[in-house]
Amino acid sequence: MIDIHLPDNSVRSYEEGTTALDVARDISEGLARNVLAARINGEVWDATRPINTDADLQLLTWNDDDGKAAMWHSSAHLMAEAIEKLYPGVKFGIGPDIEQGFYYDVDFMDYEISEKDLGKIEKKMQELAREKQSYERNDVSKKDAISYFEEKGDEYKLELINELEDGSITFYKSGSFTDLCRGPHIPSTGFIKAIKLTKVAGAYWRGDEKRKQLTRIYGITFPKKKELDEYLVLLEEAKKRDHRILGKELDLFTFSHKVGQGLPLWLPKGAELRERLESYLKEVQRKAGYEPVISPHIGNVKLYKTSGHYDKYGAESFRPITTPVEGEEFFLKPMNCPHHCEIFNSKPHSYKELPIRYAEFGTVYRYEQSGELHGLTRVRGFTQDDAHIFCTPEQIKDEFNGVIDIIQQIFAALDFKEVIIQISLRDPDNHEKYIGSIENWDKSEKAIIEVAEERGLNAVIEYGEAAFYGPKMDFMVKDAIGRKWQLGTIQVDYNLPERFDLTYNGADNEKHRPVMIHRAPFGSMERFVAVLIEHCGGNFPLWLIPEQAIILPISEKYNEYGKKILILLQELGIRAAIDTRSEKTGRKIRDAEIKKIPYMFIVGEQEENDNNLSVRKHGEGDLGKYSVEEISKIINSEVEVMMNLK
RNA sequence: GCCGGGGUAGCUCAGGGGUAGAGCGCUUCCUUGGUAAGGAAGAGGUCACGAGUUCAAUUCUCGUCCUCGGCUCCA
Numbered sequence: 001m002i003d004i005h006l007p008d009n010s011v012r013s014y015e016e017g018t019t020a021l022d023v024a025r026d027i028s029e030g031l032a033r034n035v036l037a038a039r040i041n042g043e044v045w046d047a048t049r050p051i052n053t054d055a056d057l058q059l060l061t062w063n064d065d066d067g068k069a070a071m072w073h074s075s076a077h078l079m080a081e082a083i084e085k086l087y088p089g090v091k092f093g094i095g096p097d098i099e100q101g102f103y104y105d106v107d108f109m110d111y112e113i114s115e116k117d118l119g120k121i122e123k124k125m126q127e128l129a130r131e132k133q134s135y136e137r138n139d140v141s142k143k144d145a146i147s148y149f150e151e152k153g154d155e156y157k158l159e160l161i162n163e164l165e166d167g168s169i170t171f172y173k174s175g176s177f178t179d180l181c182r183g184p185h186i187p188s189t190g191f192i193k194a195i196k197l198t199k200v201a202g203a204y205w206r207g208d209e210k211r212k213q214l215t216r217i218y219g220i221t222f223p224k225k226k227e228l229d230e231y232l233v234l235l236e237e238a239k240k241r242d243h244r245i246l247g248k249e250l251d252l253f254t255f256s257h258k259v260g261q262g263l264p265l266w267l268p269k270g271a272e273l274r275e276r277l278e279s280y281l282k283e284v285q286r287k288a289g290y291e292p293v294i295s296p297h298i299g300n301v302k303l304y305k306t307s308g309h310y311d312k313y314g315a316e317s318f319r320p321i322t323t324p325v326e327g328e329e330f331f332l333k334p335m336n337c338p339h340h341c342e343i344f345n346s347k348p349h350s351y352k353e354l355p356i357r358y359a360e361f362g363t364v365y366r367y368e369q370s371g372e373l374h375g376l377t378r379v380r381g382f383t384q385d386d387a388h389i390f391c392t393p394e395q396i397k398d399e400f401n402g403v404i405d406i407i408q409q410i411f412a413a414l415d416f417k418e419v420i421i422q423i424s425l426r427d428p429d430n431h432e433k434y435i436g437s438i439e440n441w442d443k444s445e446k447a448i449i450e451v452a453e454e455r456g457l458n459a460v461i462e463y464g465e466a467a468f469y470g471p472k473m474d475f476m477v478k479d480a481i482g483r484k485w486q487l488g489t490i491q492v493d494y495n496l497p498e499r500f501d502l503t504y505n506g507a508d509n510e511k512h513r514p515v516m517i518h519r520a521p522f523g524s525m526e527r528f529v530a531v532l533i534e535h536c537g538g539n540f541p542l543w544l545i546p547e548q549a550i551i552l553p554i555s556e557k558y559n560e561y562g563k564k565i566l567i568l569l570q571e572l573g574i575r576a577a578i579d580t581r582s583e584k585t586g587r588k589i590r591d592a593e594i595k596k597i598p599y600m601f602i603v604g605e606q607e608e609n610d611n612n613l614s615v616r617k618h619g620e621g622d623l624g625k626y627s628v629e630e631i632s633k634i635i636n637s638e639v640e641v642m643m644n645l646k
Numbered sequence: 647g648c649c650g651g652g653g654u655a656g657c658u659c660a661g662g663g664g665u666a667g668a669g670c671g672c673u674u675c676c677u678u679g680g681u682a683a684g685g686a687a688g689a690g691g692u693c694a695c696g697a698g699u700u701c702a703a704u705u706c707u708c709g710u711c712c713u714c715g716g717c718u719c720c721a
Binding site: 113114115198199200201202203204207208209213214215216218244248249255256257258261307308309312313316334335337364366368369370371372373374378467552554555556557558582583584585586587588589590591592593594600602604605606614616621622 | 647648649650651657676677678679680681682683684694695711712713714715716717718719720721
């Protein structure tokens with residue numbers, strides 16, 4: 001007999017060879033019907049795999065990430081089976097579960113596959129799912145594994161098997177499909193009730209662009225039809241928030257093939273919005289002791305040879321600009337930090353001056369592969385909200401605190417409620433690959449961890465993720481529909497101070513090496529604005545939105561009164577416009593609602609007589625009558641609270 | 647850069663070897679209105695660009711540019 005320990009601390013005894021599914025049935029039939037997999041002594045297993053020793057057991061359902069993973073991985077097998085039935089002779093690469101579903105990389109040989117074929121595969125999958133095929137796990141020897149796939153002629157699987165240890169190889173068989181697979185899988189395909197194949201894409205075998213490109217098919221499955229429907233609604237919602245579409249609709253930015261791909265053009269409304277963001281951050285930074293600096297858009301190749309960027313990225317950069325007579329080479333600047341190092345170096349510094357904080361909205365240019373460009377989130381020219389802090393190792397902690405204050409303030413002002421932080425530290429097993437002294441690394445890593453703990457930040461520590469030049473802290477936000485976006489970063493740098501030979505005079509009158517901290521709360525203005533658009537779906541916070549209010553005269557008779565109000569509003573600092581078209585009020589309201597203008601001021605005979613206006617709020621409706629002064633005060637104080645500038 | 651979709655009016659898109667269509671928007675006129683679409687008329691296109699095939703190309707072929715979904719890459 002073996003003892004099975006359950007999460008509620010109860011212990012049950014079973015015959016050897018019992019399964020997680022047996023245990024579940026023992027608890028309740030209902031539970032058993034929902035069990036997708038099980039965690040046995042910390043390892044995820046098939047719910048149908050025999051347990052032969054005492055064990056801790058946790059049953060996994062659709063509510064557990066590992067349960068979902070088992071479901072999606074099993075779905076990948078189901079898709080492979082369907083594909084094999086429809087397209088005999090195809091070969092399979094890998095088919096894992098991913099964050100949202102699964103994919104399988106397939107070598108379709110001579111078959112041509114496009115999105116039009118997905119429906120057919122989906123249908124076949126549904127058919128096979130209804131057969132409630134079980135997933136059978138089998139240990140196989142390396143020899144047998146090889147001969148199976150040799151016979152099948154699948155060189156991809158053979159390549160994978162060759163890298164595996166004999167004795168650790170398992171096959172899974174479901175229906176007519178047998179795959180090399182570690183598992184775990186769900187008990188049967190019957191759990192897969194709703195199937196959606198989402199896209200087809202090319203993917204290199206093993207991610208290597210020199211190797212054959214396979215066809216990758218993405219899909220997602222659910223245990224209930226309703227959940228698929230909800231997922232599809234979410235996709236629709238994401239589509240509606242696409243910053244490329246909203247950017248066009250709201251006249252924020254555009255691209256021109258004559259200007260060049262990946263080079264955004266900011267339209268007046270977008271530029272105003274961005275300027276407002278920038279001046280806000282400038283004000284916050286000024287208060288936090290930053291000093292502005294400005295550097296040119298190009299720099300001599302020597303600068304980047306000194307910084308090390310030339311060796312690392314020179315070949316993948318835009319080609320250098322050459323002076324006509326001397327033949328000197330200049331690069332478009334890919335980073336602001338080398339310039340800022342030279343600004344620091346322009347005169348000697350005393351320890352009494354530190355920390356020095358140079359801030360610049362610096363536009364940088366990087367050659368990105370053409371296929372990688374995407375709206376404003378991935379471009380070839382962008383503006384970093386950059387700053388470099390030069391300080392002593394002892395000051396790192398305070399400086400991190402200061403930067404986090406700034407980041408939290410601006411994220412709050414923009415209504416990002418959830419911020420996730422990643423702290424990237426050295427690989428503890430490999431200290432050699434990092435530049436800088438061990439003591440300094442220890443000091444800075446300790447400082448970062450302490451800051452996170454003291455502030456109670458929602459942070460995860462990743463070992464081995466640090467850059468070779470220093471540890472870092474990255475900020476991610478969750479948007480209104482739950483998607484995560486990587487934004488700002490704070491990075492310690494021991495490398496550039498070394499390369500640029502930055503020094504300050506210490507109290508001992510000796511030269512010392514400062515530490516440099518790179519930080520960008522937004523990351524890039526382009527990417528940030530894109531994220532903001534998608535987060536708020538174009539309904540920008542009142543302090544940022546290009547048009548805060550629009551005056552809607554009931555008829556042309558009240559246009560004069562409306563214009564008078566407009567001037568008053570503008571004098572009181574409200575960004576307003578007026579709709580003087582000869583349209584009905586309902587129409588003007590509808591148009592203003594679609595344009596997502598926060599406040600609508602309706603003026604007609606009553607308002608003109610009482611010298612006030614009727615206020616309608618976007619998405620809410622009629623708020624009643626206010627005087628111009630009253631409503632301006634309301635709007636301005638709403639703005640002030642959001643900006644939180646003391 | 648690679649694989650696969652695309653590029654037709656300001657926007658969203660239909661069409662197809664005989665030089666072009668819808669809806670919305672825009673302009674003008676009628677209408678003068680009270681909280682999400684009043685009516686009519688009109689303007690607007692080198693069908694991305696370049697070459698080829700053809701009596702004839704926006705349509706077919708090739709190339710280039712741009713764009714979308716992925717892959718790869720990302721200081």
